[in-house]
Amino acid sequence: MSVHIDQVDRKILKLLQEDARMGIKTIAAQLNMTKTPVYERIKRLEKAGVITKYVALIDRKKISPSMIVFLSGALKVSAFEQIQEFYDAVEKIPEITACYLMGGENDFLLKVIVKDLDAYNLFYAQKIATLPRVGYIRSSFVLNETKNSTALPFFDE
Known part of the structure; x- marks a missing residue:
């Protein structure tokens, strides 16, 4: 609303x-x-829920080495309600920092932060491969983060 x-x-x-x-x-x-x-x-x-919370934004590079991976893929569902199974599982995984339902070629996009490639390999095998209702997943590794903002733009009404 x-x-x-x-x-x-x-x-x-x-x-x-x-x-x-x-x-x-x-x-x-x-x-x-x-x-x-x-x-x-x-x-x-x-x-009104416009301001939902106040948080500290942390520079992940100053905390420890890490890498960002975007995962996109398709879901195997026969009813829209089955998508909730996937969302519930994603919600429990702390390495997944964002999840989006997509239109077009892919059904979802996940933003994942892990320590390194070895950690990603283990994360993928133990957590991503076990997600319910997943048809396929493609991984894209971030080479350079040129912009990362939490600020929302305002559009004239």
Whole structure:
């Protein structure tokens, strides 16, 4: 369900996407507003589910060596409800950081983060190969990450 977002809400959301720790006082100053209406708007956006949570974005390269692999493939299902079996299994695997239902050539796209190629081989054999309802899977290995953003673009209405 869509929530009405005006230009002030968009500016608040953009600022929070840049720095979720930005204080109300700072946001209010940047928008040339007082703190109370900014606070009320943020609370309204949280209550409406527009802002779902605040997180720390971590540079994976500074934590430990890792690689990103995208897996795409097809599902073997005879009813749409059977797709939920696949989703439930994917949800339990921490190495899978994103899952998308796709239209077109592939039914799904998974973003996977593992330590290295040996770890991926083991991960594939133990977790991916056992996923329910999978017809086939293709792996694509990321060679260079040139952009990785969590910030959503805003489109004019």
